[in-house]
Structures are given as C-alpha cells and as structure tokens.
Amino acid sequence: MGKVKVRKGFQQARWNEPIIYEMSTPGQRAIYVPQPDEEIRVKAGDVLADLPVGMRRKELPNLPELSQKHVLMHYLHLSQETMGSNICHDISEGTCTMKYNPRINEELVSLPNFAELHPCQDEDTVQGIMEIYYKFEQIIKEISGMSRVTFQPGGGNAAVYTAASTVRAYWESKGELDKRNEIITTIFSHPCDAAAPHTAGFKVITLYPDKNGFPDIEALKAAVSEHTAAIFMTNPEDIGLFNPRVDEFVKIVHSVGGLCFYDQANANAFLGVARARDAGFDMCHFNVHKTFGTPHGGSGPANGAFCCSEELTKFLPVPTVEFDGAKYFLNYDRPESIGKVRDFMGTAGVIVRAYAWTMMMGPEGLRDCADASIINNNYMEKKMMEIPGLSSAFMGNGYRRQEQIRYSWEKLKRDTGIGTNEINNRVVDYGLPHYWTSHHPWEIPEPMTLEPCETYSKDDIDEYVETIKIIAKEAYEQPELVMAAPHKAASHKRNDEESLDDPEKWALTWKVYLRKHGKK
Amino acid sequence: MSKYVNPYIPNSVPDEKEKMLQEIGITSVEDVFREIPEHLRFRGQMNIPPAFASEYEMRRHVEGLLAKNKSCKDYLNFLGAGTWQHYVPAVVDTIISRDEFLTAYVGDAYGDHGKFQALFETSSMIAELVGMEAVSTPTYDWANAIAISCRMAVRMSGRKQVLVAGTISPGRLAVVKNYCKPEIKVELLKYDTETGLIDLKDLESKISSETAAVYFENPSYLGFIETEGMKVSEIAHKSGAEVIVGVDPSSLGVLAPPSEYGADIVCGEYQPFGIHMQWGGGLSGFIATRDDKKYVAEYPSLLFGLTTTTEEGEYGFGEVYYERTSYASREKGKDFIGTTTALYGIAAGVYMALLGPQGMKDLGEGIMQRVQYTMGLLSEIKGLKVPVIKSPSFKEFLVNFDGTGKTVAQINKALLDKKIFGGKDLSKEFPEYGNSALYCITEIHTKADLKTLALALEEVTK
Numbered sequence: 001m002g003k004v005k006v007r008k009g010f011q012q013a014r015w016n017e018p019i020i021y022e023m024s025t026p027g028q029r030a031i032y033v034p035q036p037d038e039e040i041r042v043k044a045g046d047v048l049a050d051l052p053v054g055m056r057r058k059e060l061p062n063l064p065e066l067s068q069k070h071v072l073m074h075y076l077h078l079s080q081e082t083m084g085s086n087i088c089h090d091i092s093e094g095t096c097t098m099k100y101n102p103r104i105n106e107e108l109v110s111l112p113n114f115a116e117l118h119p120c121q122d123e124d125t126v127q128g129i130m131e132i133y134y135k136f137e138q139i140i141k142e143i144s145g146m147s148r149v150t151f152q153p154g155g156g157n158a159a160v161y162t163a164a165s166t167v168r169a170y171w172e173s174k175g176e177l178d179k180r181n182e183i184i185t186t187i188f189s190h191p192c193d194a195a196a197p198h199t200a201g202f203k204v205i206t207l208y209p210d211k212n213g214f215p216d217i218e219a220l221k222a223a224v225s226e227h228t229a230a231i232f233m234t235n236p237e238d239i240g241l242f243n244p245r246v247d248e249f250v251k252i253v254h255s256v257g258g259l260c261f262y263d264q265a266n267a268n269a270f271l272g273v274a275r276a277r278d279a280g281f282d283m284c285h286f287n288v289h290k291t292f293g294t295p296h297g298g299s300g301p302a303n304g305a306f307c308c309s310e311e312l313t314k315f316l317p318v319p320t321v322e323f324d325g326a327k328y329f330l331n332y333d334r335p336e337s338i339g340k341v342r343d344f345m346g347t348a349g350v351i352v353r354a355y356a357w358t359m360m361m362g363p364e365g366l367r368d369c370a371d372a373s374i375i376n377n378n379y380m381e382k383k384m385m386e387i388p389g390l391s392s393a394f395m396g397n398g399y400r401r402q403e404q405i406r407y408s409w410e411k412l413k414r415d416t417g418i419g420t421n422e423i424n425n426r427v428v429d430y431g432l433p434h435y436w437t438s439h440h441p442w443e444i445p446e447p448m449t450l451e452p453c454e455t456y457s458k459d460d461i462d463e464y465v466e467t468i469k470i471i472a473k474e475a476y477e478q479p480e481l482v483m484a485a486p487h488k489a490a491s492h493k494r495n496d497e498e499s500l501d502d503p504e505k506w507a508l509t510w511k512v513y514l515r516k517h518g519k520k
Numbered sequence: 521m522s523k524y525v526n527p528y529i530p531n532s533v534p535d536e537k538e539k540m541l542q543e544i545g546i547t548s549v550e551d552v553f554r555e556i557p558e559h560l561r562f563r564g565q566m567n568i569p570p571a572f573a574s575e576y577e578m579r580r581h582v583e584g585l586l587a588k589n590k591s592c593k594d595y596l597n598f599l600g601a602g603t604w605q606h607y608v609p610a611v612v613d614t615i616i617s618r619d620e621f622l623t624a625y626v627g628d629a630y631g632d633h634g635k636f637q638a639l640f641e642t643s644s645m646i647a648e649l650v651g652m653e654a655v656s657t658p659t660y661d662w663a664n665a666i667a668i669s670c671r672m673a674v675r676m677s678g679r680k681q682v683l684v685a686g687t688i689s690p691g692r693l694a695v696v697k698n699y700c701k702p703e704i705k706v707e708l709l710k711y712d713t714e715t716g717l718i719d720l721k722d723l724e725s726k727i728s729s730e731t732a733a734v735y736f737e738n739p740s741y742l743g744f745i746e747t748e749g750m751k752v753s754e755i756a757h758k759s760g761a762e763v764i765v766g767v768d769p770s771s772l773g774v775l776a777p778p779s780e781y782g783a784d785i786v787c788g789e790y791q792p793f794g795i796h797m798q799w800g801g802g803l804s805g806f807i808a809t810r811d812d813k814k815y816v817a818e819y820p821s822l823l824f825g826l827t828t829t830t831e832e833g834e835y836g837f838g839e840v841y842y843e844r845t846s847y848a849s850r851e852k853g854k855d856f857i858g859t860t861t862a863l864y865g866i867a868a869g870v871y872m873a874l875l876g877p878q879g880m881k882d883l884g885e886g887i888m889q890r891v892q893y894t895m896g897l898l899s900e901i902k903g904l905k906v907p908v909i910k911s912p913s914f915k916e917f918l919v920n921f922d923g924t925g926k927t928v929a930q931i932n933k934a935l936l937d938k939k940i941f942g943g944k945d946l947s948k949e950f951p952e953y954g955n956s957a958l959y960c961i962t963e964i965h966t967k968a969d970l971k972t973l974a975l976a977l978e979e980v981t982k
Contacts, residue, residue, distance in 0.1 A: 028876075031611075036967070044896075061877050063648060066873065078635070083632060084619045085623040090623075101622070108579070113591050117798065120599045142567050157859070196856045204851040244560075296623065297621070298866065301864060359578050361571055363565050375531065376531060424628070434630065458536055484830070491633045491831075500825050506816075506825045508824070
C-alpha cells in the first residue's frame with residue numbers, strides 16, 4: 001500500500017438484535033435429537049416413572065423455540081457484532097499478543113482424528129495426539145530452557161496458579177510451609193501474579209517501580225526474608241520495559257532460599273533471544289494461546305504451559321505424557337504431584353494448533369516474531385509520540401521499549417476532560433477494536449496499552465496511529481463527539497453505568513431483566 | 521531476521537523492515553535487543569524442528585500424526601466419565617468457527633456487543649435449566665466450577681470445611697482439593713454401595729457449624745441419580761451450610777432443576793452441549809446462584825449484564841460488579857480470573873437454542889430409554905452384573921464383570937479388536953465395585969450399536 005488509509009466511513013453491523021427469547025414462537029423446532037427405535041422405547045417403558053417425583057422436571061424448560069434458520073441468523077448477527085482479531089488490526093490488545101490465527105489450524109482441529117477423541121481411550125489409540133503433546137513439550141523446553149512442561153492448565157492464570165501450587169508443594173515437602181508464607185510480585189506484573197498466590201494461601205508483597213519504571217531492587221532486598229516462598233514476576237513488564245537486572249532479582253530471592261517464577265505472558269518479546277532458565281528462574285509459563293498463534297475465542301479456550309526445573313518436576317500435575325522410545329503413554333505414578341489443575345489433559349485443541357503454528361515458524365520464524373514485534377513497537381512509539389496529549393509510562397528514561405507500551409492520555413484529559421475510556425469508545429468508530437487500558441490500579445494515569453506484534457504490517461501500524469491522531473484532534477476540537485462515542489459500533493454508549501453495580505438493577509439473565517425492568 | 525518472507529509476518533519483507541529500522545534510527549536488528557544484557561542473551565539457534573516450507577507440507581505432517589489416532593468416529597464408543605460423546609449440530613460448529621467469535625478477545629461491549637449478548641443468552645438459558653438467576657461466564661471446566669463454588673461458600677460463611685459426596689469423579693476431586701488448599705478441608709462422605717446414595721447418617725455425623733458446604737452431583741460420576749437430594753439439602757441447611765449441586769445439563773430436560781431440591785449454588789459442565797470431545801479439551805464449566813448480592817459478590821468470574829444505552833430501546837451490555845475481580849483488585853479480588861473457555865460458552869448457547877424445550881426433554885428421555893434397554897441386553901449376558909447400583913441412572917451405569925473371570929482391562933482390550941471402546945475401567949478408582957466399568961450411552965447410539973455392544977461383550981466374556 002503506502003498511502004495511509006483511515007476507515008472514516010466504517011460502520012459496524014448493528015442489527016438491533018433481540019434477545020433470543022424475544023424471537024421465540026411456541027412450537028417451532030430447530031433440530032431434532034435422534035430418537036430411539038420403537039423396540040427400545042417399548043422395552044425401556046416409562047423411564048421417567050422410575051424417578052421420584054421430586055427429581056422429575058415438572059414442566060418443559062423455558063428455552064426459546066425457533067426454526068433452524070433463525071437460530072443460525074441470530075448468532076451470525078451476533079458474530080458480526082463482534083470484532084475478532086482476524087477481521088481487524090488488533091494492535092489494541094497490549095499484554096494479549098493478538099496474532100493472526102491461521103485458518104489451516106482450524107481445519108486440523110476439526111478432523112475427527114482429533115475432535116472425536118475421548119480422553120479415556122486406550123493409549124494405543126491416541127498415539128498421535130500424545131506425540132504432538134510430547135513434541136510440543138520438547139519445543140517449549142528448548143524455548144524456555146526448562147526441564148519439563150505440563151499443558152494441563154486451562155489458561156495463563158491457571159498456569160500461574162499451578163506455579164503457586166508447586167511452590168506450596170515444594171515448601172510442604174521441606175516442612176517449612178508455615179514459615180514460607182510470602183510471595184513477592186511487582187505491580188506491573190499481571191494481577192494473577194498477585195491473585196493466584198493469594199488464592200493458594202500466600203501473603204502477597206508487591207514491589208513498586210523505581211524512577212525508571214523497573215521494579216525497585218532495593219525494595220526487593222528489604223522484602224526478602226526467611227518467610228519468602230517465591231517471587232512471581234513478569235519481564236518485560238506490562239509497560240513494555242525489560243528489566244536488565246532480572247537475574248539479580250533471581251539471585252536475591254535464591255539467596256534466602258525462595259523460588260523464582262517467570263510469568264512469560266509477554267514472551268513474544270524474547271522468543272529465541274533470552275530464556276527463563278538462563279536467567280536462573282525455577283519456573284515459568286507461556287500463554288500458549290497468545291504466543292503461539294492460537295485464537296482467543298473471546299476469552300478461551302486457552303492453554304497455559306507451565307514449565308519447571310528438574311528439581312520441581314516431581315510436583316507436576318498428573319498425568320504427564322511420556323515416551324519410552326517406542327510408545328507414548330500417560331504417567332499417573334507421580335506420588336508427590338500437586339494433583340490436577342484441570343480435568344484430563346488440558347485444552348488439547350490449543351496444543352494441536354500451537355504445534356502446527358510452530359511448525360510453520362521453525363526456530364528462525366520464532367526469532368523473527370521477537371524481532372518484528374520490537375521493531376514494530378518502536379516504530380509505532382515514534383509515530384505515536386507525535387500525537388498531542390499523549391505520553392507514555394516513564395517516558396524519556398532512556399530505555400528502549402520491547403514489544404508493547406503503556407501510553408497515557410493524562411495530558412489530553414487535563415486539556416480536554418476526555419480520558420482513555422472515551423478515546424477507547426471512539427476507536428471502534430474507525431473499525432479498530434477496543435484497546436486494553438491497563439489492569440487496576442491504574443499506576444499510569446489514563447492508560448492505553450498497545451502491542452503491534454509481528455502480525456501487523458507497517459501500513460496497519462500507520463493506519464492505527466493516524467486513527468488515534470484523528471481522535472486526539474477530535475478531543476481537542478469536538479470533545480462532545482468523542483464524549484458520546486461510540487457512534488458506529490454495534491451498540492451505543494451505556495446510559496446507566498451504575499446499574500451494573502446496583503443489585504436492584506443488574507441483570508445477569510433474561511428472566512432477571514424481565515423481573516427488574518419489565519418487558520420492553 | 522532471516523531472508524525468508526514469512527506469510528504470517530508482513531514486515532519480514534527486507535525492504536519494509538529496513539524502512540522501519542531507518543525510521544527508528546537504528547541500523548542493526550541486534551540493536552533492538554540492547555536492553556537485554558549479553559550474559560542473559562541466548563546465542564545460536566534453538567534446537568527445534570525447522571519450519572515447513574509450505575502450509576501443504578505442514579498439513580501433511582500434522583494429518584500424519586493425527587492419523588495415528590483412532591477416533592470415536594472409527595470406533596463405537598461407550599466411554600463417558602467426564603467427557604461425553606453427543607451429537608454436535610452443524611450450526612454450532614458454523615457459529616464458533618466464525619472468525620469474529622473465534623478470534624475475539626477482551627473488547628468492551630460496544631465493539632464486542634455480539635459476544636456479550638451471546639454469553640448473556642447462554643447464561644439466561646442455563647439459568648432456566650438449573651432453576652437459578654445469576655450465572656458466571658464460563659469457567660475452565662466443571663471441576664474448576666466446583667472448586668470456585670466451594671471457595672464462594674467458604675468466604676460467605678467463614679467456615680472452613682466442605683463435605684463432598686464420595687462418588688465424585690477422582691479427576692474433579694483432585695482439582696477441587698488442589699484449589700481448596702491450604703485452608704479448606706475437603707472431606708468425602710460415605711455412600712451406600714447398593715444405591716450409590718450419600719449415607720445420610722455419615723453426613724449428619726460429619727456436618728457441623730464448621731461446614732461451609734455440602735457438594736453432590738446429579739447425575740453422579742457413577743451415573744446414578746442422587747434421589748435423596750432434598751434430604752441432603754435439609755440436613756445441610758439445618759447446619760447453616762450451603763448446598764452445591766453439580767450437574768450434567770444434558771439431564772435437565774427430564775431431571776428437576778437442582779434449585780427445586782435445595783441447591784444454593786449449581787455448577788456443571790457445558791461440554792455435552794455442542795462441544796467436541798477433543799481428548800478432554802472440550803470442557804467448559806458454569807456456576808449459577810440466586811440473584812442475591814450475597815452470592816453475586818463472591819463470584820471471581822466476569823459477569824455480563826444487560827442494560828440500556830443512550831439510544832431509546834437499544835440493548836447494551838456491560839460487566840457487572842467488576843470490582844470483585846482480580847483484574848480490578850489484584851489479590852484483594854475474589855480468587856483469580858483470566859482467559860477461560862468463552863467460545864465453548866457460546867457453543868453451549870447455540871446448542872440450547874437449537875434444541876429448545878422439547879428437544880431438551882427428548883434428549884434426556886431418549887438417553888434414559890437407551891440406557892434402560894442396554895441394561896436389559898447386558899443383564900442377559902452370563903457373568904455380567906447389571907445394574908450394579910440400584911438407583912435410577914441417567915446416561916452412565918456400572919457393569920460388573922466379576923462373574924466372567926476376566927478383568928475390565930482384558931475385556932476392553934478384546935473389545936478394541938472389535939473396534940469398540942468399552943466403558944471406563946473403575947476397578948482402581950472404586951475397588952469396592954470390583955471389576956466394574958462405567959458405560960455411557962447417549963443419543964448417538966442406535967439400536968444396532970447397542971446390539972453390537974451386547975454381542976461383542978457376550979463373545980469376549982465367554
């Protein structure tokens with residue numbers, strides 16, 4: 001291309017789609033369940049009569065009744081009112097690494113040889129899927145430098161909880177769990193690095209940044225003690241800064257006997273460039289659904305690969321996938337295992353897709369991801385910094401940003417009263433998805449976190465920057481336009497935000513909506 | 521950066537990359553990593569397989585690996601035990617393979633209005649099936665939903681013990697135990713091996729003012745229906761404990777909603793509703809309660825609510841009571857929340873909408889009829905004991921092979937030669953039932969399939 005295009009004429013599908021219950025017509029059918037043969041019905045008799053009255057459903061469930069075309073059409077409309085990353089430039093999702101999700105991988109996971117596998121099948125009949133698990137584990141081991149990997153966690157947070165469970169088991173095995181009750185994290189690590197250890201029973205200590213935005217190493221020195229069970233930290237952190245003293249952090253925690261967990265949600269920045277184990281970490285994880293090109297599904301199915309050093313492998317969840325040189329098998333015989341973090345073997349579809357993606361990348365392609373992500377991000381930063389009213393976290397500290405940046409609309413808000421939430425509503429009007437502001441608390445005022453990963457071209461980035469520039473200009477010149485946004489999205493702005501926090505008004509289901517607000 | 525132009529990386533075109541490097545004022549790609557100290561740098565090439573040069577070659581490779589599997593399409597399958605083979609209507613696959621849904625993520629309810637509405641509708645429909653009013657966005661799986669429910673009950677009451685029906689699946693129990701550690705004591709309740717039902721005397725002896733919740737499943741892992749659910753609830757409520765009931769919702773066209781026999785929290789599994797088994801990767805859980813702030817305040821999950829917009833008559837959606845979550849409040853939030861299984865939640869919604877009220881009843885009744893019929897066929901085979909558990913079953917039931925002189929493992933190996941996946945071997949999980957297997961029958965099984973099973977079992981147990 002070359003010429004920067006901004007989608008000024010964009011209009012998202014807006015179907016004013018009724019709630020499916022409002023489309024219901026008694027008696028309509030969308031599909032028939034295969035009914036048993038006459039002989040079966042006769043021989044079985046009245047099976048419901050065997051149920052005690054209190055256990056029998058008295059009336060048919062209140063589900064909508066539609067013909068098949070109308071169910072299909074309804075959900076097609078709803079899909080069109082959703083902005084998947086494959087249909088737009090999802091540079092918006094900083095910390096989330098929204099990559100292209102290749103269609104070929106969807107075809108592979110639709111094959112009956114995968115889709116119709118039961119998890120309890122005889123091992124001889126699932127050699128193929130186990131081989132994929134095993135091979136992908138070898139790949140993840142090589143990328144991280146760790147000794148073993150489990151793909152059982154259902155997402156990144158579940159992998160972090162697996163790490164916390166492992167820390168618990170480690171200290172329990174040493175008989176020191178009562179004393180080792182603190183886990184240290186940093187404020188710019190993902191909230192799960194605080195929340196998952198807390199759920200696992202640990203007290204959480206949070207480190208705040210120094211003047212350059214790095215976790216304060218002096219604060220760490222003051223925090224470690226004989227109570228330190230572990231540190232859970234991200235790097236680069238969610239503001240895009242790579243902590244160059246990360247190995248010193250590890251050494252400080254190790255010096256008091258603590259374990260070190262590396263949250264690698266942001267791994268796209270260093271694939272083939274740096275490895276968790278080489279920096280001394282005992283554990284790390286990957287968000288397989290982010291870094292390895294699998295679709296996010298609107299928030300899952302996801303997969304978290306939890307990786308650990310040799311010393312900690314005995315605590316891994318059961319089963320592990322093993323290979324004896326001839327055959328793959330599941331190993332449940334792990335007496336010190338933490339047990340399970342998800343039923344069966346995890347979201348296998350994510351692993352098949354991720355394996356396929358990795359086999360299209362190879363070692364060079366993985367490294368290219370890191371290169372392209374950082375070049376893209378630095379290119380984007382330079383252009384973004386020309387936008388009036390915009391700054392970034394710890395701007396001017398002299399350190400290059402890695403794969404993402406946390407920007408700030410603080411000045412714009414001061415100048416115009418328009419902050420990041422309003423800008424975020426307006427980007428949709430130009431065909432871009434809502435962006436990620438920041439987890440809470442907002443340490444960086446009016447945040448906007450963008451991540452132009454390797455999927456995006458120079459033209460995509462230019463379009464994104466130009467769009468943001470136009471919106472900033474609008475904020476200064478026509479603030480009411482931005483205030484009232486979105487105008488071209490599938491729905492308009494909510495007019496009663498408080499109702500979502502008010503137990504008298506909130507409605508999590510249609511029947512509650514009808515009860516509280518009456519039929520419209 | 522290599523010279524190869526990667527189809528997934530537009531800026532791997534050398535000229536483009538060069539333009540961008542110039543723009544940011546650096547000459548070497550290495551310079552972009554200057555912030556990573558040399559001693560932390562990985563040098564050389566990772567020892568992982570080289571990339572395939574084309575999509576076609578990669579496809580052949582992965583297809584080749586998957587071809588080593590035998591699927592439940594090739595074989596006649598009678599395995600259940602937590603992942604079940606049901607028919608997946610074509611419309612479900614069409615919808616969840618749409619790139620808009622498939623590749624969406626965490627956008628707000630303006631650009632992602634449709635995703636919010638779809639998940640709100642899923643909640644609305646499952647709420648009808650279970651007889652509740654508030655429903656979480658999907659959890660990782662049923663096991664995760666139980667664990668969260670237990671922690672909700674513990675936070676509400678400050679009590680630290682949870683009593684769980686002893687017939688719970690070992691897989692789910694392992695997840696719950698790990699998730700409840702260290703402060704919550706998970707204790708199993710005895711059950712009557714004849715009926716499978718919770719031993720009410722044992723419940724009465726174990727329950728106390730320390731009990732936060734009593735958990736049981738309907739249908740249970742062993743397939744029978746916990747017919748005394750109401751009595752269990754009464755005992756639990758008398759002690760001020762919450763009643764948590766886990767359900768396989770494919771039963772709810774015929775079984776009473778758990779709210780009718782005392783459930784305070786209902787959790788369960790969406791997988792039977794239009795999600796392929798995927799080697800157990802198709803799981804997706806849910807949690808439902810009354811619409812009472814006491815409960816709603818304890819959900820860790822995102823909750824999607826229906827509201828209004830500036831446009832008269834237009835629906836809007838948003839996140840309800842967001843402050844509860846760890847996204848908002850880090851370790852002060854409820855447990856933790858992250859990416860779970862939203863797309864499967866959408867699939868389940870499409871499935872419920874397709875089946876409708878009559879379809880849901882037909883599903884449950886048809887399954888129960890097949891189960892009854894199959895039990896009849898198998899009970900005529902010498903050496904087989906069916907039923908093992910005397911309470912009515914839904915879609916799974918035990919078959920005991922003690923009288924055949926063969927182990928379940930031997931029988932299942934022999935069935936494999938006949939292209940049949942026999943029921944799950946329970947001889948280690950539930951040794952009190954001897955050499956028993958858990959058989960699962962669903963609407964996919966025809967009369968011929970069931971007769972094939974009976975004939976095969978007769979042959980292999982001779």
